Amino acid sequence: MESARQLLVRQGFHGLSLEDVARAAGVTRKTVYNHFGSKLGLLNAVFDAVAARGEVWRLAEAAEVSDPREAVVRLVGASCRLWASDRALLRRLVGLAAVDPETASVVVERERRREATWAHLVRRLEAAGLLRPGLAAEEAVRVLMALTSFATYDMLAPADADPAAVMALLLRLADGIVDLSGRG
Amino acid sequence: MESARQLLVRQGFHGLSLEDVARAAGVTRKTVYNHFGSKLGLLNAVFDAVAARGEVWRLAEAAEVSDPREAVVRLVGASCRLWASDRALLRRLVGLAAVDPETASVVVERERRREATWAHLVRRLEAAGLLRPGLAAEEAVRVLMALTSFATYDMLAPADADPAAVMALLLRLADGIVDLSGRG
DNA sequence: CACTTCATTATACAATATGTGTAAACTTTC
DNA sequence: GAAAGTTTACACATATTGTATAATGAAGTG
Incomplete structure (x- = not known):
């Protein structure tokens, strides 16, 4: 392997x-x-190995934090660390899923789970009135999925990137969608 | 073809x-x-054919608008229309570039040009004092590249999407980076 | 019309890759 | 030491890329 x-x-x-x-x-x-x-x-x-090394389970953990704003911050952070764990490899693997329908299943399954996580969290944010006005919940989910995707991480991070710096940028962007202002 | x-x-x-x-x-x-x-x-x-059909040249055109804020808006719009022109095909083509070094050249070349366009526009934005404080110019370029990438469009747009709706979302996100508030 | 030029075809070929099958050699386990 | 399970070496079938070559056909030109 x-x-x-x-x-x-x-x-x-x-x-x-x-x-x-x-x-x-x-x-x-x-x-x-x-x-x-x-x-x-x-x-x-x-793929399974890289997911394990990148500690995917931290995504689920982050989503369970009781304060929804804090959960967003942690979920974004866990995503960045996951994508940073083996960037060159993930680039191939994620790309492959878009190229070959046969291969797609592996990635699609994980994306489905990631989406379920975000969808749940967005419902919590909505209930707490933290979604910016004029924004449907599904839109918010799509935006957060896009912001925390590997593709976005890969474009945002310079070669020698610190995941934390990218995380800060992403949170800044997410603030246009979700009210995170209470936090750093 | x-x-x-x-x-x-x-x-x-x-x-x-x-x-x-x-x-x-x-x-x-x-x-x-x-x-x-x-x-x-x-x-x-x-790939050349899809780029032509999607009217890539509109990107350069948009970047030349004299008001830099208006240029941002138009560049985002032209990107969305380009990506929307043949989504299923672009998914394969862009993915392929990430998978196979041989194939990468085609896409890389275009991305390089897209980056040059954004870099130039960001310099103009910076000169006009429209970049949000605490943000380096290179960071802004990377963010705008990421926001207007095919991958982001593809994740943001539902199957039956209207490019204009996605464009609105992207501008909202870009507003966290660049001051676009003067415009609709 | 005859002639030339050019692209297309039919066909064969070499090289490389995936995937399967089988018997012999080797390790591990008891 | 015997049984069970792996690994090897080797052969084979199939698919695909890419090249070569002679024959065919369809232009256009004199």
Whole structure:
């Protein structure tokens, strides 16, 4: 999996042959198939690994904070840290989902969960009267999804970025949608 | 090219074989190679076509408006219309650039130009004192690039979206970065 | 009309990739 | 040491990209 990760980052998907992966890992191509079933299976495993390393579970944790404004801040932060955990790899993986319908399922499933999290939080914000006026709840969800997406993080963060700096920028933008002014 | 476009949207990149493209277009595979040189060449042509159909030149036009605030508004609008012109196709094309270093060049070149446009406009905004305090010019450029990226548009717009509605949302967000309050 | 030029076709070929099958060698476990 | 499960080496089928070549056909020009 580590071999696959490195090759995927360096060569891209098209340049990633299971022959190379197997060689780099010091095993046979057949062994790779025994473990992962297919190239797609391998990618799935790599994706799961990066999600785990990036501590995805922190997203759910952040969303459960009782103060909804604080929850937004933490959710944005957890997202940034997740995306920063392996940027080059995520770029390939997320891109792949847009390119190949077969591969899409993995990412789509996680995005669905991310959306459910935000949708729930937006309902709480709405109940607390913290949504800016003239803004539908669904719109707010879409905006927050977009702001906390990998694509946005990737464009906002310079190569040597500190996730915290990006987080500050995102919160500033989110303030146009949600009233976060009570907090730093 | 139209065959390629349809197949790319329907099947994704991995499912797009030049055999299928040729058959759908009613020619031989060899003819496709005579015209486009390679699969990449074909994609390039398809990308150029969608950029032309989406009227990319309007971006440059918008950036030249003398009032910098008005220029921002128009540039955001032109971006939305560009991205809306063939969403399903752009999803594949933009994703592909993130997946495959070979393919990246096409998109990267356009992004570079888009960035130059924004960078110039941000300098004008800065000179007019319209940047929100505590914000570096490079940060502003990155934020505006992110807000007007295809990825953001694609996440913000519902399936049946009106580009103008998305544009309004984006301007609201951009207002956290640039003072646009003088305008509607 | 005959001639030339050019693109298209049919066909074959090489190279590379994915995925499967099988028997032999090797490890692990009991 | 024997049984069970992996890994290997090797062969094979299939699909795809890309190139080469001779034959075919459709222009336009004299």
